[in-house]
Amino acid sequence: MQERFEYLLRILTDPKRLKLRLFIEGNVIGVLTGLTIAMFRYLLELSEKNLPRWYHYLGEHQAYIPLWFAALLLIGYIIHRMLKADGMISGSGIPQIKGILLGRMDMHWARVLVLKFTGAVMGIGAGMSLGREGPSVQLGACLGQGLGRLTHRSYEENHYLLTAGSGAGLAAAFNAPLAGAIFCLEELTKDFSPYVLMGAIAATVTATTVTQFFFGMEPVFHMGELPVAATGNVYLTLILLGAFVGFLGLGFNRMLVVSLDGYAKSPLKAWQKPMIPLAAAGVLGFCLPEVLGGGSPLVDALVEHEYVLGFLLLLFAGKFFFTMLCFGSGVPGGIFLPMLVLGALGGALFAKLAVACGLLAPQWTVNCIVFGMAAYFSAVVKSPVTGAILIMEMTGSFEHMLSLMLVSMTAFLVAEWAGSEPVYDMLLNRSLLIMDKARDYIRGSR
Structure with a gap:
């Protein structure tokens, strides 16, 4: 038995068996x-369901409103302490992985695992x-990094495992294994390496299988039956849609910079910054609750209800500026899902205008x-x-691959x-610049 185990160990540690080892790892x-992500999703979805009920309860029992705002400020202070303990938990986390x-x-x-999980759930x-x-x-x-370091893997293999874990996280968050693997190749490494692909595919498929055990195989967004048309018949309309939403997207990166700079230059103390968006969330919970949280229920609501143009504009502006206010504060949380919600609102706005003009x-x-x-x-x-692949998997719209690619490429162009920089590259470059300035300051003060 011991001889077989030693033989298996020699096979797995053989550099020539790296692909096999990456598949197993x-x-x-x-x-x-x-x-991990199943628990993360469960807690956030629990909040997503109960937060509207809580604000409805507060509307009927207004004596508790001051206590709720005190709790929000306390959450902000706790998040500040977490950020002080480890700055790597700030923001999305994707620029940090690229770094x-x-x-x-x-x-x-x-x-980071403990603090990011806790801080994101709270915020x-x-x-x-x-x-x-x-x-x-x-x-x-x-x-992924933990497994690599605990098993004393090489520097290169550690990066493969970290990348595989990143893709698995995205796949588990959205029930999107293929998008998770492509994300590793197209966004994180920008390298279609077979070694990256081997670990990423194994991790994303397995992670999605685990989360489907808890949440089922339903797509994240519930769109119902989508009518299918040959892409050639609506080619011009799809290009117009991609250009319209792409134009809306140009303001996202620029406003992120404005928000980050605004917080950095503001006279606010570090412990006060997370409290600003949390206090705003408390106010919006009573006057525009649709923009709270990630926004999955809002996308489903766009399908179920026909909102007037004015309210769609209000939702887009509210979600856009509230996202900027939240992300600029540096609290743990991503921009991926709010981005998709803004895209859904942009698509709804385009449809409303196109229908009114007789184009759709x-x-x-x-x-x-x-x-x-x-x-x-x-x-x-x-x-x-x-x-394109992510939205296909998140909505179950597998018949619309050509249309998704067309609007995606149009918006990309x-x-x-416009010379817009990819958002995660922009955030990474900004972080690296701040780090370099801090190092130069420390060297100069010695």
């Missing part, structure tokens, strides 16, 4: 990530307009909502293949024409 990472893969950053995987659960996908990617990366039949409105998500993602992240 990817499955281990997938199981760990799937279980690690470039060799410019590092993280204490166990500490998003309290109503901040942030997504679960960025934290999910970083949580998966922590587990009303039954194609839901299609515009779906395609708008892919277009907005492509304009902001500039990863059109990931965007709009962003290229």
